[in-house]
Amino acid sequence: AQSVTQLDSHVSVSEGTPVLLRCNYSSSYSPSLFWYVQHPNKGLQLLLKYTSAATLVKGINGFEAEFKKSETSFHLTKPSAHMSDAAEYFCVVSEKGNTPLVFGKGTRLSVIA
Amino acid sequence: DAGVTQSPTHLIKTRGQQVTLRCSPKSGHDTVSWYQQALGQGPQFIFQYYEEEERQRGNFPDRFSGHQFPNYSSELNVNALLLGDSALYLCASSFGLAGNLYNEQFFGPGTRLTVL
Numbered sequence: 001a002q003s004v005t006q007l008d009s010h011v012s013v014s015e016g017t018p019v020l021l022r023c024n025y026s027s028s029y030s031p032s033l034f035w036y037v038q039h040p041n042k043g044l045q046l047l048l049k050y051t052s053a054a055t056l057v058k059g060i061n062g063f064e065a066e067f068k069k070s071e072t073s074f075h076l077t078k079p080s081a082h083m084s085d086a087a088e089y090f091c092v093v094s095e096k097g098n099t100p101l102v103f104g105k106g107t108r109l110s111v112i113a
Numbered sequence: 114d115a116g117v118t119q120s121p122t123h124l125i126k127t128r129g130q131q132v133t134l135r136c137s138p139k140s141g142h143d144t145v146s147w148y149q150q151a152l153g154q155g156p157q158f159i160f161q162y163y164e165e166e167e168r169q170r171g172n173f174p175d176r177f178s179g180h181q182f183p184n185y186s187s188e189l190n191v192n193a194l195l196l197g198d199s200a201l202y203l204c205a206s207s208f209g210l211a212g213n214l215y216n217e218q219f220f221g222p223g224t225r226l227t228v229l
Contacts, residue, residue: 042222044156045220099169100146100169101148101158101205102158103155103156
C-alpha cells in the first residue's frame with residue numbers, strides 16, 4: 001500500500017529565503033506524486049505533479065520538486081519565500097489510473113517578514 | 114469555466130442527525146471523489162463515484178453513503194452523526210476512470226461540518 005511521510009509538521013522561514021518541505025513516499029508501483037497547497041478556509045490547489053516524464057518538476061508560483069527514486073523522496077523547494085506562501089502543504093501519492101489519493105499529514109509553512 | 118463547487122459552506126448538526134452535502138464537478142469531469150479532513154490532518158479518501166456507481170471506497174463505515182446523478186453531480190450522506198464526524202468534507206473531480214492516467218484531481222472549497 002502506498003503512503004507518504006512529511007518529515008516536518010511546521011517549517012518557518014524568513015521572507016526572501018529558500019523553502020524546503022520534505023516528503024518521503026512508499027509505493028509498490030511507479031507512483032504519481034503531487035504537492036497541494038491549502039490556504040486557510042480554502043480548497044486544495046495543485047502546485048505540481050510528477051508523472052514520470054521528468055524527475056525535476058516545476059510548478060506554479062516558483063515551486064519545484066525533484067523525484068529521487070533511490071531515496072524515495074519528493075521534496076518541495078522554492079528559492080525565495082513570499083509572505084503569500086504561508087499555508088499548509090500536502091505531499092500526495094497515487095498509483096496511476098484514478099486510485100485514491102493518499103495524503104501526508106501536512107506541513108505548515110510560516111513566512112516571517 | 115466553473116471549478117468544483119460544494120454546498121453548503123458550513124453546517125452545524127447534533128449527534129444522531131443525518132446530513133447531506135453536495136458537489137458539482139468541474140466542467141467536463143465525470144468522476145467525483147469525497148475526502149474527509151479532520152482538524153490538523155490530511156484528507157482521507159471516503160469513496161469515488163463514476164457512471165452513477167460507487168467504484169472505490171476507503172475505510173469508512175456504512176453510515177457514509179453517496180450518490181451520483183446523471184449530470185455527474187454528487188451527494189455525500191452521513192447518518193447517525195457522531196462528534197468525530199466533525200471535519201472539512203472535500204469533493205474532488207477528475208475525468209474518466211481509465212483516461213485520467215496521472216490521476217489529477219481538482220478540489221472544491223469544502224463543507225465544514227460541526228457536530229455538537
